[in-house]
Amino acid sequence: MFRLKICLLALTLIFAFGCSPNPKFNTDIPKEKEVETPKRLDSKNLYIKVGIFRQIQSINISSKTKLKLFSRGKKIKLNQKSLKIDLKGEKFVFEKTPFAEKDLLITSKSPISVNGKEFHGKIALRTSNGKMNVVNRVEIQDYL
Numbered sequence: 114m115f116r117l118k119i120c121l122l123a124l125t126l127i128f129a130f131g132c133s134p135n136p137k138f139n140t141d142i143p144k145e146k147e148v149e150t151p152k153r154l155d156s157k158n159l160y161i162k163v164g165i166f167r168q169i170q171s172i173n174i175s176s177k178t179k180l181k182l183f184s185r186g187k188k189i190k191l192n193q194k195s196l197k198i199d200l201k202g203e204k205f206v207f208e209k210t211p212f213a214e215k216d217l218l219i220t221s222k223s224p225i226s227v228n229g230k231e232f233h234g235k236i237a238l239r240t241s242n243g244k245m246n247v248v249n250r251v252e253i254q255d256y257l
Contacts, residue, residue, distance in 0.1 A: 203243060
């Protein structure tokens with residue numbers, strides 16, 4: 114019985130002191146110089162790259178408006194709303210014209226359909242080990 118009273122007393126003390134609030138800390142610390150944060154994240158040149166196809170040999174691309182094809186930053190004139198790009202070795206082939214570059218960029222004013230699936234943003238094509246990888250480059254504000 115004595116042990117029971119001791120245990121109850123110990124539990125009461127633990128409970129009483131364990132539930133007490135933490136001591137207050139000094140909050141009179143001087144504030145550091147505040148940094149101005151932008152009101153809106155500027156989405157220019159902030160892209161998310163999403164892999165959509167990997168290790169393929171050819172691709173069909175179309176859009177409701179004319180497509181623009183870029184190679185090494187130079188625009189290749191297109192008057193088409195659809196095109197097929199094949200891969201021969203490490204070179205892209207479009208309308209029987211091979212491109213030595215390993216990267217191509219395709220843009221349009223409207224969404225771009227890649228092998229029947231529609232994507233917003235730009236489509237980047239890259240070669241790797243004789244296969245083509247397709248990446249959707251979309252602005253972060255459009256992605257979110």
